[in-house]
Amino acid sequence: MFISLNWLKDFVEIPSSMTSEELGLRLTMHTVEIDGVEKQGKNLSGVVVGEILKIKNHLNADKLSIAQVDVGEKKPRQIIFGQMVDVNVGFKIPMALAPTILPSGVKIIKTKLRGEISEGMFCLDQELGLLKEGVSIRFFNRSIKNGTPIIKALGLKDMIFEVDNKSITNRPDLWGHYGIAREISAFLKVKLKEQNINLKNLKKYTGKKISVEIKNLELCQRYMAIEMSGIKIELSPEWMQKRLIAVGMKPINNIVDITNYVMLELGQPMHAFDLQKLDKKITVRFAEDKEKVLLLDGKDVELPPLRSLSAIVSQSTEADTPQT
Numbered sequence: 133m134f135i136s137l138n139w140l141k142d143f144v145e146i147p148s149s150m151t152s153e154e155l156g157l158r159l160t161m162h163t164v165e166i167d168g169v170e171k172q173g174k175n176l177s178g179v180v181v182g183e184i185l186k187i188k189n190h191l192n193a194d195k196l197s198i199a200q201v202d203v204g205e206k207k208p209r210q211i212i213f214g215q216m217v218d219v220n221v222g223f224k225i226p227m228a229l230a231p232t233i234l235p236s237g238v239k240i241i242k243t244k245l246r247g248e249i250s251e252g253m254f255c256l257d258q259e260l261g262l263l264k265e266g267v268s269i270r271f272f273n274r275s276i277k278n279g280t281p282i283i284k285a286l287g288l289k290d291m292i293f294e295v296d297n298k299s300i301t302n303r304p305d306l307w308g309h310y311g312i313a314r315e316i317s318a319f320l321k322v323k324l325k326e327q328n329i330n331l332k333n334l335k336k337y338t339g340k341k342i343s344v345e346i347k348n349l350e351l352c353q354r355y356m357a358i359e360m361s362g363i364k365i366e367l368s369p370e371w372m373q374k375r376l377i378a379v380g381m382k383p384i385n386n387i388v389d390i391t392n393y394v395m396l397e398l399g400q401p402m403h404a405f406d407l408q409k410l411d412k413k414i415t416v417r418f419a420e421d422k423e424k425v426l427l428l429d430g431k432d433v434e435l436p437p438l439r440s441l442s443a444i445v446s447q448s449t450e451a452d453t454p455q456t
Contacts, residue, residue, distance in 0.1 A: 133300070134379040135312055137291040139397070143313035143325045152291040155316070163315040164306060165296040172378055173288030178232025178240070179255060180204065181272050181280045182211075183224045192246035201252075203227060204279015212250035217269045219254065224272040226255040226282050235261035262286075262377050266429050290378050308399030342410070347417040355416050359407060363387065384428055 137152060146155060156166040182201040185208055190196035195215065200208040211227070219225060228234060229252045230242040240253050257263040257270055260282070276285050283289075300306045306315065310327065317324035342357040365385050367373075372393060373383040379396060383389050391402040405414070419435035426432055 133295040133297055133307070135293040135295055135309060136375060136378045137293070138289075138378070139309045139375060140313050140316065143310055143327070144317045144320070145322050145325075146316065146320070152293075156293055158319060159293070159312070159316070162319045164303075164312070165299040167294040167296050170292050170294070172290040172292055173283040173286075174261075175233060175235045176260060176282050176288070179226050179228045179234075179260065179282040181224050181276050181278060181282065181285050182209070182227035182252075182254075183278045184219060184221050187219075187221055190246060190248060192248075196245065198248055199254075201227060202278045203229060203252075204277065209251040210249055211252055211254060212245045212248055213254050216256065216267055219269070224274070224276060224278070225269055226260060228253045228255050234259055257377075257382070262380075263382050264380050266382065268382060286377070287374050288378075292378060304399060306399070308395065309397050311399055342407075343413040345413065345415045347415065352416050355414070357414055382429075388428065 137146075137155075140146070152169050156169040160166045180203050182203040184199050185202055186200040188198050190198050190212065196212055197215070199211045199213060199219075201211050202208050209227075209229070213219075228240045230240045230250075232240050234240065234255070236259060238259070242249065242251050244250070254269070257268045258266065262270070270286070272285060295312075303311075305311045314324055316322075342359050344355050344357050346352050346355055365387055368376075368383055368386045368389040372389055376383050376389060376392060376396075381392050381396070387404045391404050395401050419437065421437055422434060424432045424434050
């Protein structure tokens with residue numbers, strides 16, 4: 133689990149004299165084990181916003197293309213790239229300027245590929261260390277000046293704590309930023325700020341309630357659902373996207389993002405469904421044999437054939453047991 137220092141500061145005042153490393157040590161000694169503390173945007177000084185001016189096919193490689201990219205220098209840089217993601221003329225995307233070293237340790241150098249010079253590399257979110265999984269790239273709007281350091285363009289001014297999940301397995305109150313902030317307020321002896329939740333604009337719902345059926349009370353004793361309408365699906369505010377990225381989550385849209393945001397802040401798992409596909413009913417049950425679900429990243433995942441709490445515990449124990 134990743135915790136953002138800036139997010140924590142919403143709820144607890146941390147002394148300016150205390151370094152992030154010191155706070156991480158105090159958390160380890162008092163509450164949870166901190167595996168690492170890392171500055172957001174570390175090793176990204178050589179990555180800037182670049183605008184694609186031209187694209188043409190590479191004559192000596194069917195799967196490669198050549199782009200001319202404005203990176204705020206006197207003349208454009210030439211980039212050789214593949215097609216992991218779709219990019220077009222006019223797009224502004226992160227670009228590593230050769231020579232530089234990315235967070236992953238990959239060295240970007242000026243090189244010749246099939247007879248053409250490449251002076252850098254277009255960077256995926258995963259290559260920048262912003263996201264851990266998947267394949268995605270960040271696009272910038274026209275207001276961002278070409279050559280702007282990626283650290284500035286994305287507002288990467290945070291410190292990230294990596295929490296050892298095993299140390300909070302039996303502490304669900306620590307599965308979010310507010311719970312961690314509560315612990316910090318206790319051992320630093322500073323006031324915990326109240327959450328600012330505004331419910332004034334909510335209107336009483338007069339429609340039918342969603343039916344919830346729980347088929348296994350051993351594993352799920354309570355499941356709550358509420359129906360909401362009049363919602364427009366669009367991009368989340370930039371500040372929310374930045375917070376999600378800081379802790380390794382990929383922003384998708386305002387509906388998905390707010391459920392993740394609440395989970396990361398309060399430790400309360402949430403999910404949003406399309407009511408037209410629910411038929412007014414949610415059923416909580418074990419997966420059927422070889423049953424698959426389609427994830428938001430487009431992947432089909434086969435669910436494990438578990439049938440009891442003891443089976444789940446047994447599988448978890450086996451995963452943690454060293455193999456000889």
